[in-house]
Amino acid sequence: MGYTELKAAAKKLQPLIEAEADEAERLTHLTDATVKALQDAGLYTMLLPKDLGGAQITFSDAIRVVEDVAYADASAGWCTMVAGVAGSTVGAYIPDGGAEKIYGKGPNRIVAGQGVPRGLARRADGGFVIEGNWSYGSGIYHAEIVHSGCTVMKNGEPERYDDGTPVVILAHFDREHMELGHNWDVLGLRGTGSYDYTAKDLFVPDDMCYEYAATDPVRGGNQYSLGLIGFTSFGHTAWAIGVGRRTLDELAEVARTKANPFGVIGDSASFKEKYAHAEAKYRAARAFCYEAWDDLSEVLLKDRPASLEQIALIRLAMRHIHDVISENAVFAHINGGGVSLRKSRLQRCFRDIHAGTQHILLSDQIVQACGQVLEGRVNQDAKWNIFGVLD
Known part of the structure; x- marks a missing residue:
């Protein structure tokens, strides 16, 4: 299955995803029907390496697919991009033994959790013993495998690389070994089930772990050399493009029919001007995202490394599109005639x-x-990590 089939599948699923959205908000996690549909369509494995049965499409193409899911429902789009980030990085970086344990019977395994190192790990014979309490485990309600960031400790202090940064691992284990909180009572993205979860004194074998800073893929090739920086940037960018488009479309529909004492909202010259600016900002931000990602995807397909500037551009585009859709959502709220x-x-x-x-x-x-x-203003040896540039 390639990009064309995945794009068509995402479009076809939009009515179902939207129909299930209210129930997902009530449950505070996606419905079983939505998750099954997304899995069966291959949307959770579109970035998984082909060696493990995934589609391994480009990041640019994956953004275009997730955009359509997020348009139908932001929570479903969020969980789809999380599945792409979590499952595909596991597929790319985990040792062969771990890949066999997780994907040996097929690619349709849901991986979720929290990669930010809120847990601690200590080395043990053949692996690590971990413990921690992690928040924001988006999609974890349906996950079979839990991935969790842990700082590796020795004698009460973090182990460190030569550059002084702490050694962090991503540990993976079956869901039965965690205690799940049901505490996702939030303003938005209520359907993502981003619950807290806990693990205590849990042994995780070496082959079920990889280093958080990994950029040398075991499988999948050069596309996966971006590491978590690239995967997370893909996911959040795709999500924002989809829900940002939906916001403007919903506002336009309201403005065509909703009236106040001064007339139909959309007939106002002031509204027309402001709406035009909102469209311009959104379309420019979306174009920036695709320009940055299309350029980077082309470089990766040519088996060349991403430059510092290319990483800066995808991260800047990600933040910029969020700024724009936030501004547009406020505009829609104020000018939507009370609908929101x-x-x-x-x-x-x-x-x-x-x-x-x-x-x-x-x-x-x-x-x-x-x-x-x-x-x-960086030296030639500078490199990106998940939270900035090491210069």
Whole structure:
């Protein structure tokens, strides 16, 4: 299955995904019907390496697919991109023994959890003993394999690489070994089931772990050399493009029919001007995202390394599209004639966007690092990590 089939599948699933969205919000996790449909269509494995049965499409193409899912429902789009990030990085970087344990019977295994190192690990014979309490485990309700970031400790202190940064691993284990909280009572993205979870004194074999900073893929080839930086940037960018488009489309529908004492909202010259600017900002931001990703995907397909500038551009585009859709969602809320005060698709867009923009990878410090790189104020040995540039 390739990009064309996956894109068509995402479009075909939009009515089902949208029909299940209210129930997902009530449950605070995706419905079984939505998850099964996404899995059966191959959308959870579109970035999994071909060696493990995945489609291994390009990042640019994967963004175009997730965009359609997020358009139908932001929570479903979020969980689809999380499955792409978590499952595909596992597929690329985990040792052969672990890959066999997880994917030996087929590619349709859901991996979810929290990669940010909120847990601790200590070395043991043949692996690590881990413990921790992780938050924001998006999609974990349906996960079979849990992935969890852990700082490796020795004598009460973090182990460190030569450059001084802590050694962090991603440990993977069966869901039966975690205790799941049901505490996802939030403003938006209510259907993602981003619950807290806990593991205590759990042994995880070496072959079920890989280093958080990994950029040398075991399988999948050069596309996977971007590491978690690239995968997370793909996911959040795709999500924002989809829900951002839906917000403007919902507002336009309201404006065509909703009236106040001054007339139909969309007939106002002021509204028309502001709506035009909102469209321009969104379309420019979307174009920036695809320009940056299409350029990077072409380089990766030619088996060349990504440059510092290319990474800066995909990360900057990710933040910029979130800034734009946040501004547009506020515009829609203020100018939607009160529609978003009550339960509606426009309200859900507003809530979901302002949940998604809380993510740590949209921090100002990362944008500042992008500026540093684009100014040319880094040395030739500088490199990106998940939270900035090591110079």
